[in-house]
Amino acid sequence: MGLRGKYSAHIAMVASAVVLSLAAWGATVLTDHEADTQARAGARGRPDARVPAEPQGRPEQPVRIPESIAHAAEAGGRSVNITIDDGPDPRWTPKVLNVLKENGVKAVFCIVGPRAQEHPDLVKRIVADGHRLCDHTVSHDTSMDKKPVAYQQRQILDAQKMIEDAAGGVRVEYYRAPGGAFTPDSRRIAAAAGMRPLGWNVDTKDFERPGTAAIVSTVKHELPNGPTILFHDGGGDRGQTVAALEQVLPWLKQQGHSFSFPVRTTP
Numbered sequence: 405m406g407l408r409g410k411y412s413a414h415i416a417m418v419a420s421a422v423v424l425s426l427a428a429w430g431a432t433v434l435t436d437h438e439a440d441t442q443a444r445a446g447a448r449g450r451p452d453a454r455v456p457a458e459p460q461g462r463p464e465q466p467v468r469i470p471e472s473i474a475h476a477a478e479a480g481g482r483s484v485n486i487t488i489d490d491g492p493d494p495r496w497t498p499k500v501l502n503v504l505k506e507n508g509v510k511a512v513f514c515i516v517g518p519r520a521q522e523h524p525d526l527v528k529r530i531v532a533d534g535h536r537l538c539d540h541t542v543s544h545d546t547s548m549d550k551k552p553v554a555y556q557q558r559q560i561l562d563a564q565k566m567i568e569d570a571a572g573g574v575r576v577e578y579y580r581a582p583g584g585a586f587t588p589d590s591r592r593i594a595a596a597a598g599m600r601p602l603g604w605n606v607d608t609k610d611f612e613r614p615g616t617a618a619i620v621s622t623v624k625h626e627l628p629n630g631p632t633i634l635f636h637d638g639g640g641d642r643g644q645t646v647a648a649l650e651q652v653l654p655w656l657k658q659q660g661h662s663f664s665f666p667v668r669t670t671p
Contacts, residue, residue, distance in 0.1 A: 467669055471591040473603040474578070474666045477631045483664035484631045484656060486511040487604060489540060489580065490611075490638030492519055492526035499646045500637045501533055507653040509663045512602065514538035514580045517563030519638065524570035531574045536665055538578035539564045539599055546583030553589045560593050577668060578602040600668040605630025610645045619648035624655070632666055 477483035486504070488511050491497045497513075504511055513530050515537060520527050530537065541548065541559040548556055564576050579594035580602045581587075591601045606626040608619045623633060633652075635645050656663075 467598075469595040469598055469600050469668060471588075471595040471601065473586060473591065473601045474668070475603050475605055475630050475632050476667045477664035478667050479662060479664035481662070482660055483662045484627070484633060485664055485666045486633055486635065486653075487514060487538070487580070487602070487666075488512070488635050488637045489514040490516060490519075490544065490636045492523045492530070493638040493642070494523055494526065496642035496646065497523075497526050497530075497637045500635075500642070500649065501529060501535075503646060503649045503653065504535070505533060507657075509653055510534050510536070510665065512536045512538050512578055512665060513637070514540040514578070514602070515563075515567050516540050516544050516638065517542040517566035520563075520567045520570035527567065527570040528572060531571050536578065537567055537571060537574065537576045538580050538602055539567060539576050539594070540580055541582055542566070544582045546585055548581060548590065549585040549587045553593075556587065556590045557593050560590060560599075561597060564597060564599065578666065600666070602632075602666055604632045604634040606633040608633065608635055608645075608648070610642070610648060611636045611639055613641065613644050616644045616647040616651070619644060620651050620655075623648075623652050631664075 477485050486509055488500055491500075491513060492515060510533075513535055515527065515530075517539075527537070539560060540563065542563045543559060545551070545559065548559060560579060564579075567576050568574065576599055578601075579590075579597075579599040581590055584603065586601060586603075594601055606623055606629060608622050610619045627633075635649065636642060637645065
């Protein structure tokens with residue numbers, strides 16, 4: 405065999421070896437992959453096997469807010485709900501907040517939209533103290549139930565935005581019609597916007613300024629009507645309200661009542 409022939413034979417032998425090596429490597433990789441696949445499949449059948457978790461991808465279900473007017477307390481039992489309307493007011497809201505804090509009580513503040521815009525610092529303090537927000541419309545129009553649906557919608561949704569903006573984006577969780585002037589449409593609009601319509605069981609009549617003793621007496625006599633009590637921190641001189649809260653809150657505790665928030669959803 406000449407030199408050229410020897411060189412060609414050598415090249416052929418090297419190429420053959422390379423092909424055999426690649427084939428062996430491919431078989432090894434394939435075998436390892438199949439073994440891993442089989443091992444994972446077998447592991448899923450064993451309760452003690454550790455298999456990497458697969459993403460569930462389950463979306464959160466939206467909470468449905470009922471259109472019915474809420475009165476009950478979330479905590480049930482002998483719990484009561486304190487609700488404060490018509491603010492915030494730069495003179496009276498801080499005093500109400502102080503009394504609530506001294507007694508360790510959380511309340512719902514039903515806020516008028518433009519007043520929230522005027523006093524965002526008070527809205528933020530309400531939230532920071534652990535209280536909840538309630539939409540009390542833009543104009544506090546007690547004849548809303550006689551107005552067109554479009555008007556009711558603007559009153560409710562515009563106020564909601566004003567309050568949430570003042571609160572730094574914190575959600576408004578309830579809607580209370582001024583003077584209780586609810587309609588099926590207003591309740592539907594509020595619920596669709598994530599706000600539970602909120603009523604009351606005990607009207608203290610504190611907005612009429614009947615005297616501190618009269619306000620306290622009303623709470624004591626009307627509490628059997630239900631757990632949600634109505635007070636005011638706006639709309640005028642609320643000195644009697646502050647004084648009444650200073651008496652009512654400790655009395656409620658002495659009677660074995662705890663404090664809750666109104667229900668938002670149906671159990």
